Amino acid sequence: MKEFLKKALEKVDAEYADVRLEERLSTVVHMMGPETEEASEKRVLGGSVRAFHRGGIGFATFSRPEDAPRAAEEASRLARLASEGKSERLAPGVPVEDIVPPEIKGRDPRTVPLEEKAELVRSYNDIMLGVKGVVTTNTAYNDLFLRRVFLSTDGADITEERIYARIVLSATAADGSTVQSRHMAFADQMGYETVLNREGKAEEAAKDAVALLSAPKVQGGLYTVILDPIMAGVFVHEAFGHLSEADHLSRDKKMQEIMKPGQVFGIPELNITDKPIPGQWGYYKYDDEGTEKKTVYLVKEGVLTGRLHSRHTAALMGEEPTGNARAIDYSFPPIVRMSATCIEPGDKGFQELLEGIDKGIYVVSALGGMTELEMFTFSAQKAYMIERGEIKGLVRDVVLSGNVFETLKNIEGIGKDTLFWAGGCGKGMQNPLPVTTAAPHIRIKNVLVGGV
Amino acid sequence: MERIADELKKLGVSEFEIFYEERREQPVSFEQNVLQNLESKTEAGVGVRVVKDGRIGFTVSSDMRDPKAIAESAVASAKLGPEAAFSFPENKGFPAISYEGGDWPTTERLSLGKEVVGELSSVVPGLMVGFTASVITLKCRIINSSGLDASYEKPFYLLAAHASGMTETGYLSDGGFAYLTKVPDPQELINRTKERMKRALTLGRIGSGRKRVILAPQAMILMVESLEMGLSGKSVVKGSSPLRDKLGERIMGDKVDIWDDPLHPYLAGSRPFDDEGIPSRPRPIVEAGVLRSYNLDLWSAAKLGQEPTGSSSRNSYKQLPRAEFTNLLMNGGTESLDDIIRSVDEGIIVYDTIGGGQSNMMAGDFSFNVGLGFVISRGEIIGRVKDAMVAGNFYADSHNIISVSKEREPYGPTLLPYVLFDGLSVSVKEQ
Numbered sequence: 020m021k022e023f024l025k026k027a028l029e030k031v032d033a034e035y036a037d038v039r040l041e042e043r044l045s046t047v048v049h050m051m052g053p054e055t056e057e058a059s060e061k062r063v064l065g066g067s068v069r070a071f072h073r074g075g076i077g078f079a080t081f082s083r084p085e086d087a088p089r090a091a092e093e094a095s096r097l098a099r100l101a102s103e104g105k106s107e108r109l110a111p112g113v114p115v116e117d118i119v120p121p122e123i124k125g126r127d128p129r130t131v132p133l134e135e136k137a138e139l140v141r142s143y144n145d146i147m148l149g150v151k152g153v154v155t156t157n158t159a160y161n162d163l164f165l166r167r168v169f170l171s172t173d174g175a176d177i178t179e180e181r182i183y184a185r186i187v188l189s190a191t192a193a194d195g196s197t198v199q200s201r202h203m204a205f206a207d208q209m210g211y212e213t214v215l216n217r218e219g220k221a222e223e224a225a226k227d228a229v230a231l232l233s234a235p236k237v238q239g240g241l242y243t244v245i246l247d248p249i250m251a252g253v254f255v256h257e258a259f260g261h262l263s264e265a266d267h268l269s270r271d272k273k274m275q276e277i278m279k280p281g282q283v284f285g286i287p288e289l290n291i292t293d294k295p296i297p298g299q300w301g302y303y304k305y306d307d308e309g310t311e312k313k314t315v316y317l318v319k320e321g322v323l324t325g326r327l328h329s330r331h332t333a334a335l336m337g338e339e340p341t342g343n344a345r346a347i348d349y350s351f352p353p354i355v356r357m358s359a360t361c362i363e364p365g366d367k368g369f370q371e372l373l374e375g376i377d378k379g380i381y382v383v384s385a386l387g388g389m390t391e392l393e394m395f396t397f398s399a400q401k402a403y404m405i406e407r408g409e410i411k412g413l414v415r416d417v418v419l420s421g422n423v424f425e426t427l428k429n430i431e432g433i434g435k436d437t438l439f440w441a442g443g444c445g446k447g448m449q450n451p452l453p454v455t456t457a458a459p460h461i462r463i464k465n466v467l468v469g470g471v
Numbered sequence: 472m473e474r475i476a477d478e479l480k481k482l483g484v485s486e487f488e489i490f491y492e493e494r495r496e497q498p499v500s501f502e503q504n505v506l507q508n509l510e511s512k513t514e515a516g517v518g519v520r521v522v523k524d525g526r527i528g529f530t531v532s533s534d535m536r537d538p539k540a541i542a543e544s545a546v547a548s549a550k551l552g553p554e555a556a557f558s559f560p561e562n563k564g565f566p567a568i569s570y571e572g573g574d575w576p577t578t579e580r581l582s583l584g585k586e587v588v589g590e591l592s593s594v595v596p597g598l599m600v601g602f603t604a605s606v607i608t609l610k611c612r613i614i615n616s617s618g619l620d621a622s623y624e625k626p627f628y629l630l631a632a633h634a635s636g637m638t639e640t641g642y643l644s645d646g647g648f649a650y651l652t653k654v655p656d657p658q659e660l661i662n663r664t665k666e667r668m669k670r671a672l673t674l675g676r677i678g679s680g681r682k683r684v685i686l687a688p689q690a691m692i693l694m695v696e697s698l699e700m701g702l703s704g705k706s707v708v709k710g711s712s713p714l715r716d717k718l719g720e721r722i723m724g725d726k727v728d729i730w731d732d733p734l735h736p737y738l739a740g741s742r743p744f745d746d747e748g749i750p751s752r753p754r755p756i757v758e759a760g761v762l763r764s765y766n767l768d769l770w771s772a773a774k775l776g777q778e779p780t781g782s783s784s785r786n787s788y789k790q791l792p793r794a795e796f797t798n799l800l801m802n803g804g805t806e807s808l809d810d811i812i813r814s815v816d817e818g819i820i821v822y823d824t825i826g827g828g829q830s831n832m833m834a835g836d837f838s839f840n841v842g843l844g845f846v847i848s849r850g851e852i853i854g855r856v857k858d859a860m861v862a863g864n865f866y867a868d869s870h871n872i873i874s875v876s877k878e879r880e881p882y883g884p885t886l887l888p889y890v891l892f893d894g895l896s897v898s899v900k901e902q
Contacts, residue, residue: 048551051705051709052709052710054553054554055551055552055553055554056553056791057529057552057553057791058548058550058551058552059528059529059530059544059548059552060530060544060547060548061530061531061532061544061789062532062544063516063531063532063533063789064533064534065514065533074505075506075509076507076508076509077508077509077510078508078509078510078511078512079510079511079512080511080512080513080514081513082513082514082515082516082533082534083534093511094511097509097510097511098509100509100577100581101506101507101508101509103506105505105506133550133551134551137551154709154710154711155709155710155711191711191833193710193711193713196713196834196866197713197834198711198712198713198831198833198834199831199834200711200831200833239679239860239862239896239898240898241900266502266503267503269503270503270504270505270599271503271597271599271636272597273597273636273637274636274637277637350512350514352508352510386830387826388826389825389826390825391635391642391644391823391825391842392635392642392644393641393642394641394642394825394840394842395825395826395840396825396826396839396840396860397826398826398830398838415831416830416831416836416838416862418826418830418838418839418860418862420825420826420840420858420860421858421900422641422858467858467860467898467900468898469838469839469840469860469861469862469896469898
């Protein structure tokens, strides 16, 4: 198939172009309540050509490899049309030739029979349905084998394979018109073992959903909060990570001023990175324009030090590409995205974080998060009141919001633990992209909590 | 497609459905005031469902050159699939739809992009504008073992414009999007956005508490999303919907009238039949607060012993169908928006919301940060509201709707009015 891609590059009539061809083999086993919704295996093949000419980007997809040359002509034509009045560059590409096998350590999910996957889903599903008060469930197993061939006019020739496996455990409890759910997911690129031995988690999810039915709604107001590692990870990804994506900065002078390296963003214990962590959900060796993913310190000892780049944004800002140009699949051009975004662990134990909180909230696991630049909103799956340094009763409907810059400065304690979390990130029309967050427990003062 | 059907018959499959979709899309996009991408995207493929030994198998493929492999994969998937609870529909005839359509050439969209960038970025120096204008052609064909063979082709158009940046009242972000089967006219969208952004340069103050709140169409989307979750046949069958067993009962206040209209003359969700081949027909969802209809696909209709409602949608051929709204319309009231604003002594009007989709939406709960909203004092908009959260429950709070505007605006495949609620919880961070 590669000869079609090479032929495509010969047809390019632009300063630069790359071609991606992706093969995706996926398995889904999905149960809702007692019924199976889907148990299937799918194969999708497709590719695209992206051409770059003086700052204009042309992009064309193809579904059969033999159509790649035609897509290259189309992409070139569009790039030239989009280049009118522009004179921008891409940061130089590296002519890498590499074959990257999957990071898998354990059992290859492709070798596990569909029957076995279905049985696993059924067993978790039965556990959740067996908990009194649970009315329905959402239990899903997914795996994906991805082979991406990448060629560029800069001479890159990279074949990268990845294998993803994930189990989603979600229980819904209802009592009259009150409905509560609790979701958990476990996912990485290390092998089938990731989805095994989660029986305890299935039971916990179901019991949490039932307990939430009788939990009071939180009283709105300003609180000192402790975020668990999942919520802390979602916070750093949503509230800070997206701000560090240089496509928001590259032409916006005001934003560049706000995100100027050297600005103090938090206490000296605060370190934020985005890095390649082999085996984790958000991992890749090369991004979707052939740049090797590098470790980037976004914040070092409380001071802003770096940001995430594609080759285009790097050239616009006179900086180095960081390997953060990603697309959810071949049908989209890559844009600046995160990989694994981490708050590096600090030195506080959980008890130390609790100390001195007269009235606060311990927030456990994120239901979702959204930001609009400086403003963020996150909702918790569950939360507990903290009174005089002790964890008290369960509360629900905890939604945190605030200004990112103030909130980062209000981080007053960083735990010494850490936990990886696999998430799906949405940006533009591209959703969900596998990303990882890693964070310890963190304590933040003066957080606005919406509620009754 | 016929060859896949032949292969299925050879494998002894007597019940099947083959869904073909071809989507061509040509977006023009500007980012940060600059023309960025021109794209030409084509995606085509089939989704095949079969019934084998009483179970449903499903497979998809983007490559139709090996119909035998597709047929075998579908049959293999049936071994562990769900029990077949329904049969595929016969051809009962379809309503005719004439789409307005129209030419929207790339060059025109390019110059429109420049114009929109110029207009919106000039409101406040330094504002960054994003713009997308796309022409999409969707071809759809369904054949099944009950003799159905139906197809349609529809053009539709996406126009999205958005301005954002730092201002003296903080980060400002506003815009709109239209999703229509006719070429969009951007003027109204531009005018409304400009007017709101100009107003946002002054701050207003309001305290926390129970306030009168007007939700603009783009904020009312949250109610549509909540309702869509609750009305989904699947959630009703599975028991997770708060609307289960509520057909014919009052679920909302009597000022709420909601329709699903798959034959609407210009909203993008219009189509002659749904993604399982059920003919489209407009129907009331909520009439004066009373629940009239769920959204039912073949599966949930069979489970509930009701007729399918033509609500079946697949976001792509790669997915199984599920029941959703097509074009969602809420009836307007008798008062103008200006009159409604004048009637508010102390309250806020909310346009852009942040994080609205994170609360327990199935239950109708909402809790969002106000992205763009304004304080209303003694009937006048006095300035932008900042650091405020609004929370409530659409089912409970719809009983406190005071008025619904006669103006309605399209937002995606919806047409919604401005709605004034009494006594919503507003939490404001004191500076």
